[in-house]
Amino acid sequence: MRSGERDYVGALQKGLAVIEALGASEARLSLSEVARSASLTRAAARRYLLTLARLGYAEFDGGRFSLTPHVLRLGYAYFSSASLPRLAQPIVERIGERTHEVASIAVLDGAEILFLARSARRRIISASTGVGTRMPAYCTAIGRVLLAARADADIERFLKDIRPKKFTPRTLTGQRDLLQAILGARREGYAISDEELEIGLRSIAVPVADSRGQVRLAMSVSLQAARMTPAQMTEHLLPELRAGAAQLSTMI
Amino acid sequence: MRSGERDYVGALQKGLAVIEALGASEARLSLSEVARSASLTRAAARRYLLTLARLGYAEFDGGRFSLTPHVLRLGYAYFSSASLPRLAQPIVERIGERTHEVASIAVLDGAEILFLARSARRRIISASTGVGTRMPAYCTAIGRVLLAARADADIERFLKDIRPKKFTPRTLTGQRDLLQAILGARREGYAISDEELEIGLRSIAVPVADSRGQVRLAMSVSLQAARMTPAQMTEHLLPELRAGAAQLSTMI
DNA sequence: TCATAATGTGCGCATTGCGCACACATAATT
DNA sequence: AATTATGTGTGCGCAATGCGCACATTATGA
Known part of the structure; x- marks a missing residue:
């Protein structure tokens, strides 16, 4: 061929x-x-x-x-051979302990995010964020901060190519809305997904820059929406995420 | 070709x-x-x-x-498509909670065992038993109970083909010793690996039979050797493992 | 700078993967 | 039960694909 x-x-x-x-x-x-x-x-x-x-x-x-x-x-070949998951796992576990929620790290893979590390579950949250799990990038907090680090032309191409499904009444699916959310993530340096993937699930995410300032990873904490408002998440979870991201940054 | x-x-x-x-x-x-x-x-x-x-x-x-x-x-395709890991994970997590140690499920894959499910780590144990991790079958408790379920000719061929490495002073590597250990696992219905893979690590494992009585899975609890003697493991951990194995058996 | 080792590339070739057609098996419909 | 529709297994001939080779180019080490 x-x-x-x-x-x-x-x-x-x-x-x-x-x-x-x-x-x-x-x-x-x-x-x-x-x-x-x-x-x-x-x-x-x-x-x-x-x-x-x-x-x-x-x-x-x-x-x-x-x-x-x-x-x-085949799949686990990646974990054996890449140092990133080994470096990331302890950090994610510590964030999970400090916040008592589920912390995860993911990368962009096509139009999806792919989870590479995750802390232990503290409570039942049904969205499956296990290592290797994939989710749509457009409506997840991690996806948005990763997209925010892309060039504008990339973001526009991405938005043009996807066919966003409306998972909940709150899921943003319009191109303009999504672009606003991504640009907001870029401006604020974090993103919150508020019951967009699943009713009852909220996540907050920050980018992790490597030594060259490139953002290929992001880190999030996910929880049941009943536990915290978005404002509370910003207040209580964002500092932990930023500290973890800063620490991981120094390693990659 | x-x-x-x-x-x-x-x-x-x-x-x-x-x-x-x-x-x-x-x-x-x-x-x-x-x-x-x-x-x-x-x-x-x-x-x-x-x-x-x-x-x-x-x-x-x-x-x-x-x-x-x-x-x-590619690797995680297995988890998406197979029901076993989904069924096994809650069981393994419950055993982990009840024992306060790390519980795992694994299958035989060639001369190795391959972990499919694992409870959260409660304590630092250095042997990596994460999902997807492989370990030599000959010196692990899980490996021995899985081998014990094989036909004698299979076991002999296995023992003839492997080149066992001596990880610790306690690692059994002689064919006769290994055969005795495997046959012991068959007789007793469980196996203990006592600092054979790693100094300071002990594991106890039981087979999980499916609805046709075939054993393709086994379940174990691993812990720091300082926490329990082999006799204590048999007394305290084996009943939990057997209950978990019986429950999983009804599902597969 | 020189020698060695590794990588990149174009080429012709034969073997390998290909689709096809048909036999056989299974499932669904009348 | 008979017929029809669908799916699977198999042998075959063929050409396209993967192959190794040889050489040019690049990188590395002394």
Whole structure:
């Protein structure tokens, strides 16, 4: 597969698309479902599935395919090889202890944020912020502070490309509203997501700049909305986040 | 790449090997290092690396390659798609609360165990038992109860194939000793690893049978050795583990 | 500066991944 | 129960894709 480019292995791209297709479904998938999801012919999909099964990354129960734990080797490769999660985890845990809420660190990944570290849960909050979890960037506090660090043209392209879903009555979905929120995050140096992702959930986030002043990470605290008003969050949680962000900044 | 088999895509296998090579190193890798580690020619390794970079799974700083958080999509695909981690996590958390120690669930993956769920850390124990972490099966309590559920021929083959490293003066490495420990785990229905992996660390584990009576999972509690003797662990922790394992058994 | 090692690149080639067509199996409908 | 529709497995021939090679270029170390 030259794809207009010499050093590109199309078979690898297709195989990875098959893994993602399997992972995107909560149910086990048939051959045809995988083929459709990964945009391949049935014959090709079958070859990739059989290869993954042979290598131990997937299994086949005679009718349907699913991933095996072995595939964690691929994802966790990042944690083994990158120093950032190791540096971030203690910081996030300490913020969690001091605030008695859930603290997290995430990066931008396409139109989503991807969680890299998280403190222990102190209370039931249903939004899943476990490590490796993804959420839409546009309506999360972390997403907004990360977008705020982008060039304006990037932000505009982002806003033009997304199809924002309205998760709650409070979810901002208009381009102008979102742009205002992102620019506000840039101006204030933090963002609050106020029941936009889920009713009853509030988050506050700050950016973490690295030694070159680049912002590729952000840190947040999330909690049940009943516990604090946005103003209280600014007053009580923001200082902790800023201290944690400053500390992590010195390490990366 | 037919490899004596028609429906096998060798390029996918090589690409996945490159991901694992990157993940196995704590430092960023040069092209030649990846090629050596993944047993490929430089030209092939370069193609796979450039493909991964193009797809966002890896990045290149002009000299060296490393994985990006995007690769978490592959690993975490398992958690999104499999019900087991969701079912297991609350159980493990409750055992952690009741015992005030770290509870974990793991599966066998080759010669290693792979952690799938873990309760919050209550105290500093240095052995890394985070989700996705791998450890050698031969000297961990979980590994031993999982091996105990295997056929004798499997166990013998396993013992013949491994090259056990002696982590501490207490690590069992002789085939006879290991076989005795595994058979003991089978007889007693649990195993204790007593400072074999790391000085100061003790673990106790039980198998979790599924509805067909198959054992593909095990559950453990790990703690600082100073906190309990093996006899105390058997007395205080084993009942909790057995209750948790029985509960999880009804769900899978 | 020189020698060595590593990386980047273009090339021709054969092998590998490809889609196709058909046989077979399963599920759904009449 | 018979028929129809859908999905899966398999063998095949083919050309496009991944391949290694050789050389140019760059980087590193002494």
